[in-house]
Amino acid sequence: MLDVSAGVWPPRTYSYTLNGRSRRLLYYAADAGYPRYALFALPHPKPDTPRLVVYNRLQEAVRKDAERLYAVWWSRWCITKYTARYMSVPRLIKMAKAVAILHNMAVEHKRHGFVSQVRMAASEGEERPDSDGKRTASFTKDAGPRQDCVWGVAQSADDLNNVADSQGPIVGSARYMYMAETEAKSTSSHLSLLSDLAEHVWADRGRLLAPYARLPRAAE
Amino acid sequence: MEDEAGGDKLELATFLAARVRFGVLRALLVNLEGRVRKRVGGSRRGRRPNRRRDFDMGAYSILRDYFGVDGEPPVYGEDAFEERFRMPRPVFNRLFRAIYSQPYCRRTVNATGQPQSHAIQKVAAALRVLAYGEPFDRSDEYCCLSRSTIGEAAQRLTEFIINKWEPMYLRPPTDKELEHILARNAARGMPGCIDSIDCTHWQWAKCPKALGGQYLDRKGKRSVVIETVCDEDLYIWHLFVGCPGA
Numbered sequence: 001m002l003d004v005s006a007g008v009w010p011p012r013t014y015s016y017t018l019n020g021r022s023r024r025l026l027y028y029a030a031d032a033g034y035p036r037y038a039l040f041a042l043p044h045p046k047p048d049t050p051r052l053v054v055y056n057r058l059q060e061a062v063r064k065d066a067e068r069l070y071a072v073w074w075s076r077w078c079i080t081k082y083t084a085r086y087m088s089v090p091r092l093i094k095m096a097k098a099v100a101i102l103h104n105m106a107v108e109h110k111r112h113g114f115v116s117q118v119r120m121a122a123s124e125g126e127e128r129p130d131s132d133g134k135r136t137a138s139f140t141k142d143a144g145p146r147q148d149c150v151w152g153v154a155q156s157a158d159d160l161n162n163v164a165d166s167q168g169p170i171v172g173s174a175r176y177m178y179m180a181e182t183e184a185k186s187t188s189s190h191l192s193l194l195s196d197l198a199e200h201v202w203a204d205r206g207r208l209l210a211p212y213a214r215l216p217r218a219a220e
Numbered sequence: 221m222e223d224e225a226g227g228d229k230l231e232l233a234t235f236l237a238a239r240v241r242f243g244v245l246r247a248l249l250v251n252l253e254g255r256v257r258k259r260v261g262g263s264r265r266g267r268r269p270n271r272r273r274d275f276d277m278g279a280y281s282i283l284r285d286y287f288g289v290d291g292e293p294p295v296y297g298e299d300a301f302e303e304r305f306r307m308p309r310p311v312f313n314r315l316f317r318a319i320y321s322q323p324y325c326r327r328t329v330n331a332t333g334q335p336q337s338h339a340i341q342k343v344a345a346a347l348r349v350l351a352y353g354e355p356f357d358r359s360d361e362y363c364c365l366s367r368s369t370i371g372e373a374a375q376r377l378t379e380f381i382i383n384k385w386e387p388m389y390l391r392p393p394t395d396k397e398l399e400h401i402l403a404r405n406a407a408r409g410m411p412g413c414i415d416s417i418d419c420t421h422w423q424w425a426k427c428p429k430a431l432g433g434q435y436l437d438r439k440g441k442r443s444v445v446i447e448t449v450c451d452e453d454l455y456i457w458h459l460f461v462g463c464p465g466a
Contacts, residue, residue, distance in 0.1 A: 066418030
């Protein structure tokens with residue numbers, strides 16, 4: 001969270017298009033317990049249109065990863081299932097970290113080094129052209145960090161191209177941090193993100209929701 | 221002339237660097253050891269002597285059960301291995317190979333000339349504690365180690381894992397990985413999404429009274445909040461523990 005407040009994370013060099021609007025602020029899928037910040041894509045609180053119902057269904061499916069993680073983690077490393085027997089918070093933190101590292105190592109091995117392949121490719125440090133078929137056009141990466149405003153409000157794709165770089169506060173300055181924090185935590189852009197996501201999902205609902213059984217009847 | 225001066229400088233630089241390195245190492249060692257080691261008193265006249273544990277037997281039974289001795293196959297196969305140690309055998313081998321040469325795990329000889337426990341006992345017992353969440357003296361009978369040894373071994377193991385692998389396995393994704401995450405989530409229908417985030421409560425039985433008010437959760441129990449960010453493979457990209465309960 002401190003990184004987010006300081007504008008360090010998430011990286012600003014990616015932009016993606018939703019419903020014709022380009023955004024820079026990447027977001028997490030979270031459940032309804034989180035605050036309505038632009039950083040999180042929460043389920044819609046009151047899905048009263050078919051679009052919102054469909055969006056909520058998909059968001060639920062994406063969000064489920066973290067829930068699944070706890071189920072797997074608790075059944076695999078029972079020290080986190082039972083009540084913690086340590087007396088100090090630092091020891092609790094250490095134990096959880098060590099367990100997470102072991103879990104990650106096991107996951108990496110079981111996926112046949114899939115993650116490690118990505119990592120090795122990353123650590124080579126040379127930028128290959130975008131011809132590896134995994135890249136899709138759903139997001140683009142800029143050449144370098146922009147001197148521009150933090151992530152920018154949602155704007156139409158044409159405006160984004162026309163915007164002049166080298167405007168806005170310097171990265172790391174107090175004003176920059178203030179803008180970053182304001183942007184990451186703005187509720188209005190969170191709501192517009194939700195509506196844009198709902199439109200995006202609705203446009204392709206047949207394909208996206210096919211893996212998940214039982215489409216809600218309202219979405220038909 | 222110049223060469224000589226250069227050589228002198230080089231020697232001096234090497235010497236200084238070695239001194240600095242030595243100082244840093246010593247400071248690190250003091251820090252680590254001083255933090256980890258707890259004074260338990262040692263042996264004193266008139267107190268109970270150490271129990272006569274058969275360390276060789278403990279190591280032998282672990283080796284016989286999971287690794288095979290004397291050319292025999294192990295008693296338990298790969299499935300049981302993964303079930304008990306919660307990790308596939310190559311991962312265990314990797315961990316063991318890394319930790320084997322640590323000073324704490326090496327087999328030592330005590331003051332009376334008796335050889336002490338094996339590395340495999342300590343690692344196996346510490347992993348039992350992590351994997352089954354069992355008390356420290358539970359695997360005394362199997363691994364033939366005392367309660368305090370197992371507790372210390374568990375702590376050393378966690379510290380070792382964190383020191384060695386945290387920069388590799390618990391770090392923010394690099395650009396390449398982030399692109400992969402983005403592409404994957406875009407294919408699922410949420411472009412621009414970097415994984416899902418969630419919190420859970422980890423109940424804390426031994427919460428000190430002084431912290432009881434802070435760590436009270438909404439169910440009236442004492443618990444610590446764990447927050448993780450993970451992807452579809454259940455790979456943990458971010459972990460945050462220790463927030464006072466909400």
